[in-house]
Amino acid sequence: MNRITARRRHPLARYAVLLLALGLVGGFYTLAAPPGERADAAIASGRADDVAEGKKLFEQSCSSCHGLNAEGTAQGPSLVGVGAAAVDFQVSSGRMPLANPGAQAPRKPTAPWVNDETIKQLSAYIQSLGGGPTVPTQEQVDPAKGNKAKGGELFRANCIQCHNFVGAGGALTQGKYAPPLHDATPTQIYEAMITGPQAMPVFNDSIITPEQKRDMIAYIVGVREEPNPGGAGLGRIGPVTEGLVAWIAGISLLVLAAIWITAKKRQAH
Numbered sequence: 721m722n723r724i725t726a727r728r729r730h731p732l733a734r735y736a737v738l739l740l741a742l743g744l745v746g747g748f749y750t751l752a753a754p755p756g757e758r759a760d761a762a763i764a765s766g767r768a769d770d771v772a773e774g775k776k777l778f779e780q781s782c783s784s785c786h787g788l789n790a791e792g793t794a795q796g797p798s799l800v801g802v803g804a805a806a807v808d809f810q811v812s813s814g815r816m817p818l819a820n821p822g823a824q825a826p827r828k829p830t831a832p833w834v835n836d837e838t839i840k841q842l843s844a845y846i847q848s849l850g851g852g853p854t855v856p857t858q859e860q861v862d863p864a865k866g867n868k869a870k871g872g873e874l875f876r877a878n879c880i881q882c883h884n885f886v887g888a889g890g891a892l893t894q895g896k897y898a899p900p901l902h903d904a905t906p907t908q909i910y911e912a913m914i915t916g917p918q919a920m921p922v923f924n925d926s927i928i929t930p931e932q933k934r935d936m937i938a939y940i941v942g943v944r945e946e947p948n949p950g951g952a953g954l955g956r957i958g959p960v961t962e963g964l965v966a967w968i969a970g971i972s973l974l975v976l977a978a979i980w981i982t983a984k985k986r987q988a989h
Contacts, residue, residue, distance in 0.1 A: 767844050774845025777838055781817055781831070790849055795821070802915065803852020804843035809911035811839050813904070823895030824918055827903065853914045860930055861906035866938025874928065874936050882920075886943045892919055902944060906937045 779788065785796030792798030796818075799807075810816040811834055815825040843855065859865065876885065884890050887901030896919045901909065910933055916922035923933070 770841045770844035771848045773838075774841035774843070777833070777842050778845055781833065782842075785818065790846065799846050799849065801850035801852050802846065804847040804855050805853040805911040806915040806917070807843040807846045808839055808855050809908050809915060809917060811842060813908055815917075824897060827899060853911075856907060856910045856914075856930075860934060861910045861937055862934065863906055863938040863941040866934040866936075868935070868938045868942045870932070871935030871937065871939030874932055875939050878923070878928070879936075887940050901940055904940075906941065909937050909940060910934075 778786075778790065782790075782796075782799075785793060786799050787793050787796075790799040810825070812830065814828040814830045814834075817831055818825050819828065846852075847854065875887075879887075882890055882892065882898035883901060884898075889898045889900035891897050898919070904912070912920060913923040913928065913933055913936075914925075928936070
């Protein structure tokens with residue numbers, strides 16, 4: 721007993737207790753951390769090969785605009801903290817690398833070096849620089865598991881001001897625009913909501929839950945498959961084109977009718 725008491729009074733005992741406490745707290749935090757944070761840690765430290773290869777790709781194809789350390793330059797913003805989801809969205813949709821500077825990066829065919837493997841490597845490197853939103857899982861973006869009716873309500877409440885009722889897109893200010901969603905994959909739609917690319921606001925999980933995001937994806941994908949009842953879709957952008965067609969057709973008929981009536985009167989004289 722005296723021997724144990726003597727050890728407790730040893731000058732290094734307090735440091736041993738402190739190290740033990742820190743180890744227990746760190747272990748508990750690792751177990752209790754949300755899956756997203758554990759994924760960040762795995763990407764940052766566990767996938768050394770992906771991070772290394774992603775760094776090479778970044779230096780070759782992205783550093784001229786975003787800086788050698790992704791710190792940003794006059795031509796491109798900093799990528800520290802944007803997360804793997806932002807990289808996957810921008811590169812998989814062909815928006816990056818940017819071909820020509822402008823008000824907005826358009827969707828276009830991907831660069832020759834872009835494929836699933838290189839996107840994963842580049843995403844891992846950017847994720848390792850400062851965390852951020854990770855790429856969603858297949859279950860999170862599966863339209864079959866979403867509720868189209870609820871998704872439609874959410875989409876109409878949050879998205880139609882820019883993207884139109886059916887995701888056909890629309891014009892914004894200063895040369896920007898909300899792109900159509902016809903070619904966007906479920907993963908890209910989810911990533912756009914959590915990263916807020918360009919003029920789009922960020923809809924994080926406290927604003928729209930992951931389940932609600934999946935419902936919205938189910939609605940957007942479902943709208944694409946709906947037929948156009950009553951004739952041509954006219955771009956499916958709502959009453960603007962329908963009214964324009966009706967106006968032009970109506971005015972044209974009135975003009976033709978006026979010409980016909982005038983011609984009849986001349987023949988009568």
